Amino acid sequence: ALMLAAQGGHDDIVSVLIQEARRRAVDQQVRLHPTAASASLKANQAANGGANQPSTSSSAKSSTKASRVGSAKPREKNTTLSVDMARAIREEVQRRLDMQDADGNTALYHAARNGHAPCVRILLQANASRYLCGPRGETALMAAVQRGNSRVCGEFEKMVRSLERGGVPTLALVGKSLYAVEQDKGGLAIGGLLIDVGTGEMKLLALLQFDAAELHELAVIKMKDLAMKDSADAFLQSVGSETYKTIVAKLLSGIDVLVQMDWYQQVNWVNCFMGVTAWYRHMSADDKAAADVFINALKQEFDAHLKQKKVMQVHLKSKATPLELEWQAITGSTEAQCEARAVEYAVMKSNLSPPFAVLAGGSGSVQITGQDALHSFKASLKDGEKLIESGERATQVGEWAKQVEGNFEGGMLTTVLKECANREPVRIVCMSGFFYAAVAAKILPSKPSSYEYISAEHVVAKLQALCDDAANTAKDVANAMRLLTLLRLLFEEHYTNVSILFARDWKLPSQGRPSAQFRTTWTSGWWLDRVIEHHMAY
Incomplete structure (x- = not known):
């Protein structure tokens, strides 16, 4: 139904079908996890001052105070379950958005190919994947370019242009007083911690979005300094080995560096992500399983140090929670697309x-x-x-x-x-x-x-x-x-x-701040995609 509506340019029906997909995904999780769903609902009602009552000024103050970076208590077990449910809901909605027909084409492709700009806008805002190709290798954007449809092409460009709207996403303001907004040099930002595990080195980076995106190196670990051939060699070492201890110590020292940065109090943290690249993709199944043990042990120690240093993840409508590391294998295609996104942004800025x-x-x-x-x-x-x-x-x-x-x-x-x-x-x-x-x-x-x-x-x-x-x-x-x-x-x-x-490297102009250092790497592109999502969501 979504594909037919997009193909016919029925943007109102496309919107309704996307909302219906979300409702069904939520209902599915409620049926699978009724206890967790009930607890999550109560927690959200409490965070918003009650289920059916408007927030009073005192409750609003309480909510703001709880949202300040570093002020919230660690999240309870039920809240963790709700995070897992939210992830499952997103994945189910994504599956429905990106369903392909017998020819391998998606709803977004049909909307773009037939010149229906409003449908393209709605689907992109809903996070429909723009990178899926049909059997001929043609993407939705390519279909629009080949047919010379400038309005549709403009909708794709708007996704990056959303970073030029002025200011940062709403989440940058959560828990910040008006005084802080006026006094903080360069304003406020959202930030993400990223660990890039390349073949020869791994880096802990802070990616920030003030007026412009910024990249700050917090820790660099070169595999040759560990007497390791590459990251695959290092991550096959046992938990507790000298290699493991050195990597953990350097990453934790990077968090110590982070909390001492002069811009740290201006940033609300929204992501913590580690990407493992080509070296992991080329491993055998057994070696991947061994590397997973290393990575998950590292994650536990990294999360514990973030919690100890009170590095908190800010949410728009609920209390801040300790920032936690997620990790994933990055495909070659994702690396390339993220690099291209970073280039597109740097050129625009x-x-x-x-x-x-x-x-x-x-x-x-x-x-x-x-x-x-x-x-x-x-x-x-x-x-x-x-x-x-x-x-x-x-x-x-x-x-x-x-x-x-x-x-x-x-x-x-x-x-x-x-x-x-x-x-x-x-x-x-x-x-x-x-x-x-x-x-x-x-x-x-x-x-x-x-x-x-x-x-x-x-x-x-x-x-x-x-x-x-x-x-x-x-x-x-x-x-x-x-x-x-x-x-x-x-x-x-x-x-x-x-x-x-x-x-190669870029120095980007940023209002109220020195020219920002920026690199067109996959980490920068990955972060920009997250910032775009926050702009589109709020």
């Missing part, structure tokens, strides 16, 4: 036009992300470097270009990108290894004071000159030729409408 796609040159592969889709292929920089060093330079550079082309295998995203470049201006952001290719080609300095889009024709000429100069290292040539070959495959040397921005 820098008053530049949004990119159509992001090209990222990793050490082993190349990723093309855009229009809510991902295309990835193998192109190992080390392989290219070895090949170029193995014989006559010009011949081997040509062989490397053939290898890159052979691995490319374009998809729907690259097809749409090529078609758009033939009829309208297309902007591309290049990052990761491709930034260093641009530096080596003298397209921009290693530490540019600002970023700007550059003509693709100029970029191609500079990259070609680098590859032709025998004085350059094999590594730089391999990297430059990898990007040069990709651009030729994408645009078939029709570069007139194409401009490229090369970027």
Whole structure:
């Protein structure tokens, strides 16, 4: 029914069906957990001053006081059950929103393809997944782009533009007095603690949303300093081992650093999340089970320290509760999409036009992300470097270009990108290894004071000159030729409408605060998606 309503552009029916999906999900949880549901209802009524009575001024003061960061008592068992129920309700609603028809398409896809902007807006606000692809690899946004529907495309852009509405989500104000709002330097913020467990290192980060998003490193743990080959090696150690103790100690010291930060009292905490990446995805089932034991033990100690330091999670209509760590394996697709979201935001905050796609040159592969889709292929920089060093330079550079082309295998995203470049201006952001290719080609300095889009024709000429100069290292040539070959495959040397921005770290303007440090990593993109959810919800 939802799919048919979206396809026909019946936005009022779409709204009703989403509300009905939520009601059914709640009813299902009430039937499964009647005791917990009753306790949760009573707790919510108490937090709101009674079931059927308006809040008095004294109860409002009590509620505000209870919501202050660090002032609430640890949550009771019944409240924990209600959190689990809320998660189950969200998952069931998500399942209904993202149901696919026989062709693999969703309600959001049908609304976008048929140009029904109001339906697209309602579905996006309800958190319908924009990243699901049909069998042809076409996303909902791609369907709108291919049909030139600017109104529908605008609805997708609004999700990131919601961060530009001014101020921060309502949750930043909970438990804060008017005096604090007026006196706090730079205003108030919501914040999230994120642990990024990469292959070679793990970082504890504080992501904040003041006027602009900010990233602060609280702790960094390099696996080589632990005499570990990588994170997989480290997380297979036993609980209680020296490796385990060192990792826990460094993470807990990061929390100690957090509570001493000059902005700490200005922040209401809403998330605490750890993402494990490629090293975990490549583990066997037995190794994953062993790593899970390590991670869950780490979580217990991390949660206990958060509770001891009174780092609290703020809720809009109930008491603050101790912040608790959740963890999840991050898929390669999620990593790429989150990085693209971070790039999109950084470009927007820098008053530049949004990119159509992001090209990222990793050490082993190349990723093309855009229009809510991902295309990835193998192109190992080390392989290219070895090949170029193995014989006559010009011949081997040509062989490397053939290898890159052979691995490319374009998809729907690259097809749409090529078609758009033939009829309208297309902007591309290049990052990761491709930034260093641009530096080596003298397209921009290693530490540019600002970023700007550059003509693709100029970029191609500079990259070609680098590859032709025998004085350059094999590594730089391999990297430059990898990007040069990709651009030729994408645009078939029709570069007139194409401009490229090369970027690494960003300094974003923030009202009332120093320029904020921001990195276009998956952690930043993940956090921005959470901020968008809070903006849309409140």
